[in-house]
Every structure is written in C-alpha cells, then in structure tokens.
Amino acid sequence: MTALDDLLESCWAAAPCRPWPRLSVTAEQWRTAANELAAGRWTLVSLWAEPQIVHMSILEDSSNRIAILSLQSSHKDFPSIGRSHTPALRLERTIQDLVGLAAQDLPDTRPWLDHGRWKLHHPLATKPSQTHGARPYHFLPVEGPDLHQIPVGPVHAGIIEPGHFRFTASGETVVRLEERLGYVHRGVESLMIGSTIEHAARLAGRASGDSTVAYALAFARAVEAATEIEVPSRVHYVRAIMAEIERIANHVGDIGAICNDAAFALMLAHLGALRERVLRASMNVFGHRLMMDVIVPGGLVRDITSDGIHELLNMLNLIEASFPKLVELYDNTTSLQDRTATAGIVSPELARLFGAGGFVGRASERNFDARKSLGYSPYDMLTFDVPIRKEGDVNARVWIRIREVEQSILLIKLLLDTLPEGPVETVPHRVEAPCEGISIVEGFRGDIFIWLRIDAKGNIDRCHLRDPSWFQWPLLEAAIEGNIVADFPLCNKSFNCSYAGQDL
C-alpha cells in the first residue's frame, strides 16, 4: 500500500474532479506528501493556490497515477514543500507573488514573477492591494577570488524571449548561473477568471506560442474531462496529428538552431527550410501556420479534407527524403560533435528529482512521456517508441529530438492511415453545477498540466496552467556549471525552455 493509496482511502474528495481526484488533506498529510516527493516516490507536477487554499498535483511514479492535494490555509500561510523539495521553490515564490500566501520557513522568499511594477499587488488574492513599486532584487551571493559577473538580458542579442541571466565566471568557466524570469508575465490565469470557456481557450493557446497546439489540446481535454464530454474518435486523431506536426516543426527548427549556435549554419539553412515546409502544409490544411485556435473544447473548428491528407503525406515524404541526410551530416561532422558531446550535462538524478519533462528528462534517463505513461487517446491505441538516453548532454538532447521526429512521422502516417470517419465539430457542453477537470498532454517540450474549475454558469472559475519549463529552467542553471561562457547559447538552445509559458 502506497502513501497515495492511504490518502485515497482516508481523504474525502474536495470536489468532483476528473479524470483524477482532488483530495482535501490536512497539514500533516501535506507534510507527508513533501516527504514522498523528497524521497523520490512522487514527482511534483505543480503547486498553485487560490485565496484560501493551496493545491499540489503529484504523480506517483510507480503507478503513473495523478492526484491533486488541497490544503485549506486559514492563516495566510502553509507548510513549505520547497524546504525539503527544491523543485517547489519557484512555485512557492510565485504563490506568494500572485495570491499572497506564504510558505512557512521558505528558504528563499524573494519575489519571483512580481518585479514590483504591476498595477496590483497579489493580483489573485481576494482583495489585491496597491503595488509598492520596484525594489532591488538581490542575486545570490557568490564569493571567491578571481570571480567576475556577467549580466545578460532581459533584452538579448538574438531574437529570443526576455529573461535575465547572471553569470558568475572564473576566467571563461561559469561558476554559477542565476536566472531571473517574470518579464513576460501577462497575467494569463487572472484573465481567465470569469471568462467564457471559448475565450479562455484562446488565452491558453497563447500561453507559449510554440506549443499552441499542445496548450489548446490540454485545455480542451481539461474542459471535456470536467464536463464529461465524449468527443468523436476522429477528433482525437486529428488533434494528435496536429500535435505531432507541432513536435516535428519545433524539433526540426531547434536542431537547426542548436547547430547554428555551434557555428554550423548549413544545418540551420536546411532545417529552417524544412520547418517552413511543415508550416506551409499546416497553413494549407488547417488555415494557420502554427495551427492556432483550431482545437477548441468539444471538438475542432476545422477538419482534414482528402486534399489535406495528400498535402500532409507529401510534406512527410519530403521530410523523410531529406531529414536522414541531415542527421547523417550532424553525426559525421566532428567539429559539431566536438561542441555538443559532453556539453551542458544534466545528471539522471537531477532530472528525476525535478521531474524534468520532454527531451530534457529523456536525454537524462527519465522515462516519462505523457503520451505513453498516461496513455490518453489516441496514443493509448498506438505503438511507438519513446527514445531514452543517459548522457544528458547537448548531444543527447539533439538525438532524442531526432528520434522523436522519426517517431512523429510514423505516428502521423499511422493516424492518417486509420483516420476514422465522423464529425469533428464542437459538441456543446452543458454545465449545471461547478465541476473540475485535469489534463496532462505531451507538448514538444514536455508535459503540460492544466487544472480548471468551471462555475455553475459554465464560465471559467479558476484555471491553472503549468509549463514543463518550470522544472527545466533550474536544470539549465545546473547544466551550465563548469562549462565555458561561450557554450551557454548552445546549452540554452538545446533546452529551449519557454519564458512565456513559465512567466504566464
């Protein structure tokens, strides 16, 4: 009997929540959860709060079961998870910023998203207060002889999202990297409160633009779980096709960009052209290059026509004809391998501790892929490989992406081949009482978690979105240690964490 079984037996469900339960726990049980996380039996999926209540979603590793634990917090604070389980730290700092609930004895109480510049302080609290203006942010102290600091960002040299990196280096070697994020915080969760499901779906699709399909899918699935809508199987198939196209487009673009950062521009030119072909096919088939707003709760706004199937098959054939040659080029170019092999290593222990999703986790031996581990439709009926490596370096992350592109091509072909007939248009949702839904979807970057509650009128009461980047950003800090400053762009690109998705 596991600790989760214990909880399931002894706790009452806090609300009707589907497909996994949300349990009301005591402070004691909350602490037990902290122990399970620290002991590595559970993985932290997310941690967030409402004005008087903190929620934690966990994954029990041995059984791949998910649950949300909710703790009433009457005194504006709650027992810290981050104290014993580091991955929770930034999430607890965020709870403090957004809701004003404090984690007790939190080792790091600096604000995370709140730079003191918003119109409101504690914007998600019952009564937000006036902001008190920007205060200086204290970076962690680094001491020692011959150390110097290099501040970078929020406006970077390349075309990338804003964030601040504080490098402490000894000569060329990075001794410590500290990230400061929050620059792209747009208040997505607050904008969703009270909005219609349709509007919230559009917001979710803009949490992180490169994962717009994955987010729209996760949001739709959460709404469908909450309102118990069964969508026709064709919808599942078309959605999965879109998700795999998004995965291919991002992986292909990123592999090119990683090689470019290792001064091998040829790969970027070829892979950039491939990515463009994928986006153009998406445009022709789904009416939008990135397939934004095509997946909606209850169905799809657009179906694949028989011409569309043709278009997609042509696109896949083109990739199959050129991608292997580029992979060969990557594999046989020593100057490139010289930069990517053994650079930016994430140890399997750290990847497991942080529950790192996607290729970051799988390049460091963490065998988790929501498509397989949790098995949602239609993936539960399909056979495909989840590539795993253990080196955890830039090279391993590149190879995981290469293998995933290959798997995605196979998956799309299989899905197109067996595409069931039937309608795809939206099934209307009927809501009579408040209900809650959870979903976890495998985006290109890793698992995206969404929990939401719909009120009796059918609007969004509260929605929480957790990007995989939350648990990958801290690993980037670890990966860069001991590497030279000049390798940072390379390492960073091999992670390609989302700023918008974590800042929200």
Next chain:
Amino acid sequence: MRKTLLASLIQGPLTEAAPRPDEKALEEVSEGLRRAARRSLGRSLAIREVDTGSCNACELEIHALSNPFYDIERFGLRFVASPRHADVLLVTGPVTSNMREALERTYRATPEPKWVVAVGNCACTGGLFTSSYACVGPVSAVLPVDVTVPGCPPPPIEILRALLALLVGMENDTPQNV
C-alpha cells in the same frame, strides 16, 4: 556532407520572388520619413527585435524571415544584436509592466533616425491582454510607432511587406531642401 553540399548546389534556390510592399504600411511610413535617413542609411536597415511580452509565436515568424524562402538579407534587411547598431526596433507583445523599462531603455539606446515597427496583434492593440494588471498595453502606449503589422502571429510575408514598405517609403521621401 559533400553530398548535401552538392545537392544544394544543383537544386536551385528555394528563395521566392519579393512580395509587393504593403499599401497600408506604405502610407503609414511615408509620412514620417526624412531625407536624412535615406542619405545616411542607403537601401538597408538594421533591425533589433524586442520581445516585450509576446507568446513567442511572433518571434517564430520573425525567425522564419531568415530562412531560405524569405531570405530577408537580400533586401538589405538584417537583424543586429544591439540596439546601438539598429535603425528599426521590431517590437512584439503587449508591453508587460515588467518589460516597459527595458523597452524604453532599448529605444533610448537606438541612435536617430529610428523607426518602430509593432508586430502582431498584441503589439498593435494589446491583443487579448489589454485589460491585464500586468500589461501596459500596445507598443504605442510606450513609444511612437511608425508601422503596425497585425496578425496573430502575422505570417512572415506580411512582416516582410511592412519592412519593405519602410524601405521604399524612405526612398520615395522627397528631399525638402539641400
């Protein structure tokens, strides 16, 4: 490696014909342009991209401008690493409160003459984020905007058309006095 290189030699370029500059954008820009700019810049523009709260999809499409299909550099348009080297700031996102100062400082660091192009609905109008406690609003709430490129995200071809309009507008700008 040799095979790939050879194949690309024989294949013929992917690069497509130039699109026509956007009429609306042309109108917008021709007003605010000066002869001095034309003289100092010639037919080229250095662009500094600034993300002030984008979801990153606008960036992806700006990136695409450099792929072989659009090959933005053939028009004398190139992305630079520092605002100090830039003529144009290409801004995306509903300016977040946390990015406002960085945007203002980037603008101040850009030498005159300079232009601001707002890319995407968020940058043009604030998009879905207008009412947020964490956003200032469209780029025009912070800086004078010369050209707007709506879309969510605007496809690369639209961004290119707007930038070409900026170039053409500068050329058409008639000298006032010598």
